[in-house]
Amino acid sequence: STFPEFSAIDSKWRTHLTTTPAGASQQQQPDKGKFYILSMFPYPSGALHMGHLRVYTISDVLARFRRMQGYEVIHPMGWDAFGLPAENAAIERKVGAREWTEKNIQAMKEQFLAMGGRWDWEREVTTCAPDYYAHTQRLFLQLHKHGLAYRANSTVNWDPVDETVLANEQVSPSGHSWRSGALVEKKELEQWFFRITEFRGQLLEDLESLKDTWPERVRAMQKNWIGKSEGAKIKFQVSDAEVLEVFTTRPDTLPGVQYLALSTSHPIVKRCAENDEALREFIKSVSERDQMAEKSKHGFPLHEVTARNPLDGLEVPVWVAEYVLEGYGEGAVMGVPGHDTRDYAFWRHNFPGQPIRTVIAPASSAQAPPEDEVFTGRGIVTEGAFKGLTSAEATKALLAKEGWIERTTQWRLRDWLVSRQRYWGAPIPIIHCHSCGTVPVPEKDLPVMLPEGIEIHGRGGSPLAKATEWVNVPCPSCGSPAKRDTDTMDTFIDSSWYWARYIDPQNEVEPFSPEKADKLLPVDLYIGGVEHAILHLLYSRFIAKFLSRVGMWPNPSNGTAEPFKKLVTQGMVHGLTYSDPETGRFLRPDELDGTTKEPTIKASGKTPNKSYEKMSKSKYNGVDPSTCIATHGADATRAHVLFAAPVSDVLNWDDDKIIGVRRFLWRVLKLASSVTAPTTTQSPTPKTPPEIKLWNAAQDTIKSVTEAFAETMALNTTVSDLMKLENTISASLTMCSPEILYAATQTLLKLLAPIAPATAEEAWEMVHRAKGGHVLAQSWPEVDTRVFEIEEVAREVAIAVNGKVRFTVEVGNGDDVMELVKQRKEWEKWTGGMSVVRVIEGKGGRLMNFVLKKVE
Numbered sequence: 082s083t084f085p086e087f088s089a090i091d092s093k094w095r096t097h098l099t100t101t102p103a104g105a106s107q108q109q110q111p112d113k114g115k116f117y118i119l120s121m122f123p124y125p126s127g128a129l130h131m132g133h134l135r136v137y138t139i140s141d142v143l144a145r146f147r148r149m150q151g152y153e154v155i156h157p158m159g160w161d162a163f164g165l166p167a168e169n170a171a172i173e174r175k176v177g178a179r180e181w182t183e184k185n186i187q188a189m190k191e192q193f194l195a196m197g198g199r200w201d202w203e204r205e206v207t208t209c210a211p212d213y214y215a216h217t218q219r220l221f222l223q224l225h226k227h228g229l230a231y232r233a234n235s236t237v238n239w240d241p242v243d244e245t246v247l248a249n250e251q252v253s254p255s256g257h258s259w260r261s262g263a264l265v266e267k268k269e270l271e272q273w274f275f276r277i278t279e280f281r282g283q284l285l286e287d288l289e290s291l292k293d294t295w296p297e298r299v300r301a302m303q304k305n306w307i308g309k310s311e312g313a314k315i316k317f318q319v320s321d322a323e324v325l326e327v328f329t330t331r332p333d334t335l336p337g338v339q340y341l342a343l344s345t346s347h348p349i350v351k352r353c354a355e356n357d358e359a360l361r362e363f364i365k366s367v368s369e370r371d372q373m374a375e376k377s378k379h380g381f382p383l384h385e386v387t388a389r390n391p392l393d394g395l396e397v398p399v400w401v402a403e404y405v406l407e408g409y410g411e412g413a414v415m416g417v418p419g420h421d422t423r424d425y426a427f428w429r430h431n432f433p434g435q436p437i438r439t440v441i442a443p444a445s446s447a448q449a450p451p452e453d454e455v456f457t458g459r460g461i462v463t464e465g466a467f468k469g470l471t472s473a474e475a476t477k478a479l480l481a482k483e484g485w486i487e488r489t490t491q492w493r494l495r496d497w498l499v500s501r502q503r504y505w506g507a508p509i510p511i512i513h514c515h516s517c518g519t520v521p522v523p524e525k526d527l528p529v530m531l532p533e534g535i536e537i538h539g540r541g542g543s544p545l546a547k548a549t550e551w552v553n554v555p556c557p558s559c560g561s562p563a564k565r566d567t568d569t570m571d572t573f574i575d576s577s578w579y580w581a582r583y584i585d586p587q588n589e590v591e592p593f594s595p596e597k598a599d600k601l602l603p604v605d606l607y608i609g610g611v612e613h614a615i616l617h618l619l620y621s622r623f624i625a626k627f628l629s630r631v632g633m634w635p636n637p638s639n640g641t642a643e644p645f646k647k648l649v650t651q652g653m654v655h656g657l658t659y660s661d662p663e664t665g666r667f668l669r670p671d672e673l674d675g676t677t678k679e680p681t682i683k684a685s686g687k688t689p690n691k692s693y694e695k696m697s698k699s700k701y702n703g704v705d706p707s708t709c710i711a712t713h714g715a716d717a718t719r720a721h722v723l724f725a726a727p728v729s730d731v732l733n734w735d736d737d738k739i740i741g742v743r744r745f746l747w748r749v750l751k752l753a754s755s756v757t758a759p760t761t762t763q764s765p766t767p768k769t770p771p772e773i774k775l776w777n778a779a780q781d782t783i784k785s786v787t788e789a790f791a792e793t794m795a796l797n798t799t800v801s802d803l804m805k806l807e808n809t810i811s812a813s814l815t816m817c818s819p820e821i822l823y824a825a826t827q828t829l830l831k832l833l834a835p836i837a838p839a840t841a842e843e844a845w846e847m848v849h850r851a852k853g854g855h856v857l858a859q860s861w862p863e864v865d866t867r868v869f870e871i872e873e874v875a876r877e878v879a880i881a882v883n884g885k886v887r888f889t890v891e892v893g894n895g896d897d898v899m900e901l902v903k904q905r906k907e908w909e910k911w912t913g914g915m916s917v918v919r920v921i922e923g924k925g926g927r928l929m930n931f932v933l934k935k936v937e
């Protein structure tokens with residue numbers, strides 16, 4: 082073939098594609114303003130994986146699109162570079178954590194360039210660099226100054242494998258560490274917290290402003306995590322001197338209370354445990370078990386304690402129950418087995434055979450629960466003083482009572498535990514002094530440098546405690562010997578504000594300038610994995626609101642200080658996985674015979690099971706982005722990433738399918754070689770029906786691709802739309818004027834440029850004989866507002882039989898020529914007894930020649 086290899090095209094355009102041109106771009110239109118596109122920055126593990134390839138392709142494509150549209154585009158990249166893997170590498174491989182991290186960054190940067198992506202490298206941030214973490218520490222001190230960073234003794238989640246404390250958010254619903262997977266234990270420790278709860282109302286309400294721009298699922302997860310719940314506190318008398326308070330969202334079920342259940346750390350439980358060995362055993366077993374499993378039915382009776390229902394005076398037993406959370410509500414539950422599923426399960430297990438009281442009936446039979454299930458909905462009260470009232474009416478009447486019930490709101494959100502007993506993180510800028518207490522490190526002394534080159538062991542408390550020289554410092558306030566805080570900050574703090582640092586990355590005195598914040602924030606489009614739907618996004622939203630409150634982001638243009646105006650969550654990339662149909666064991670590539678179209682298992686000759694699974698080493702289904710780019714070229718890889726699935730769906734990676742995309746790019750180059758830029762610069766007017774058809778196809782494509790890029794994010798359809806347009810142009814080559822062909826090709830290349838920039842540049846160069854500048858420097862095409870319709874003119878078509886013209890027919894635009902021809906009596910005359918072998922259409926549709934032969 083006469084076309085160069087894609088890898089050659091890639092390297093030819095590499096520098097042009099990946100570097101920021103000096104000076105303002107020529108396309109930039111002042112009235113458009115800025116457009117800040119951000120994709121979640123990677124952890125520098127050493128290599129990009131397919132998930133990275135997907136998210137960074139999406140963001141590069143959209144950034145190129147916005148640049149062509151004339152926006153001042155901010156498209157930064159950086160490194161979420163603190164964290165455990167570097168620390169473990171330092172322990173296991175005896176390389177410095179920084180050295181390891183920097184080497185990985187270099188390797189990954191190469192991969193970013195190989196993708197043909199362009200990032201604002203002049204804005205690059207690395208969270209483990211002192212010029213970054215100095216400001217993370219500054220932020221800590223700001224929070225401290227405003228009373229939002231505080232120290233408290235608390236029962237914390239302790240990861241026994243990583244030997245560190247975890248935030249609640251970092252513990253899975255089943256009670257396991259999000260990172261090590263270990264079953265999390267409880268431990269009493271003094272820790273640093275950020276008072277995120279201070280902003281809970283705003284964090285909840287402002288979700289409303291993201292209604293049309295964030296995925297519904299993510300907003301729901303945030304809402305659920307914040308967990309506002311309205312209900313009442315109800316007092317149960319335990320003795321003359323003591324009451325027990327519970328939190329309930331269903332005061333209307335009060336007549337159905339059959340027991341009370343307390344968490345293991347409830348004061349009453351602690352008191353009883355003092356002289357009850359069996360109870361102490363039970364408490365211990367709970368703390369060692371899977372705490373978060375909501376369905377747990379384990380309990381222990383407190384025989385000396387009974388409680389009196391304030392509504393009817395009935396006595397109910399009091400238990401300790403595993404399912405009662407200590408940090409929520411009052412750490413105490415009124416058990417209503419008749420109307421709550423957990424209470425029902427608990428009752429069945431601990432009070433076998435004993436009757437269950439039902440006190441609420443469904444308002445209509447449609448609401449009735451299935452057999453064997455309790456009715457958990459609201460309905461009509463059937464027992465007690467409020468019999469006959471609806472749940473809502475009963476609740477209202479109860480809340481009007483005095484002395485033992487009080488309306489209250491509970492929140493699930495807890496303060497953010499931020500101290501970690503780890504080495505590779507930003508040191509907490511605090512000094513502990515015997516006489517002054519906790520003293521902030523003065524601003525001028527920032528950063529508190531993380532000591533490097535020290536011996537760090539993985540186990541047993543804060544590694545920094547062993548850096549004696551570093552630890553022992555004079556107190557900044559009184560000068561007497563004092564000690565630095567030896568914990569480091571949760572790495573989620575680093576990423577909770579990086580989006581703001583990018584707008585002013587060289588600022589030495591403050592994290593970023595408030596003027597720049599007002600001008601360049603928020604992020605207009607944020608792209609990343611849905612696995613960050615709670616933690617990272619919630620922390621970033623909290624920090625944004627804090628920054629705004631303290632005047633660091635004084636006037637958010639969107640009013641609500643939401644950091645990410647629009648959010649796109651991309652789906653995972655799954656790999657083709659083969660397994661043995663009998664054992665289910667995953668098969669290595671070398672266990673398969675790939676010579677046949679459908680591979681077989683070498684050992685058994687059987688056909689393996691095929692499925693798409695999350696890529697992992699243990700499933701032998703990983704695909705390396707670099708290999709893919711080296712084989713197919715960056716453009717085909719990028720286009721395939723977009724084309725293979727809608728952005729939010731799982732992408733099942735099938736290497737074979739890239740071939741189709743590659744062929745499309747080849748056809749674009751072929752087309753470019755047969756189209757020439759005309760000498761005039763005037764916009765042409767389509768005249769003939771084929772020209773109008775092509776013109777309209779180009780306009781439709783501009784419209785659909787622009788909409789997909791700007792609004793709907795239906796990025797997969799952009800590739801298919803461009804394939805269609807290429808087809809139409811190529812099929813029109815002999816039917817349209819060079820001007821029209823050129824105009825359509827130009828449109829195709831401009832629309833293609835964000836997705837396949839090297840191919841588009843190469844084709845652009847061919848069309849313009851290297852005199853047309855760069856396609857990426859062109860303005861994004863606008864839909865032509867002129868309307869061209871193919872007129873309903875009848876044309877005369879000459880009908881020839883075996884080469885001789887016999888008669889003519891008048892053909893309108895929508896007409897079927899064959900139908901018209903067959904209706905004519907001349908047809909019968911000239912063709913009777915013969916059958917049509919072939920129909921040859923003449924130039925411009927004005928002649929039809931029927932080749933006939935005698936019927937045997």
Ligand code: ANZ
Pocket residue numbers: 310328329330331334344404405406407408409410411412413414415416417420421457491
């Ligand atoms: C009685 C009742 C009857 C309840 C009924 C529900 C249904 P949300 O909506 O999540 O706020 N609860 C209260 N404190 C608890 C704790 N520390 N640990 C575990 N469960 C607790 O849930 C509120 C409901 O969860 C409360 O309302 C309480 O059970 C339980 F038909 O009280 B309910």
Ligand code: ZN
Pocket residue numbers: 514515516517518556557558559560561563
């Ligand atoms: Zn002091």
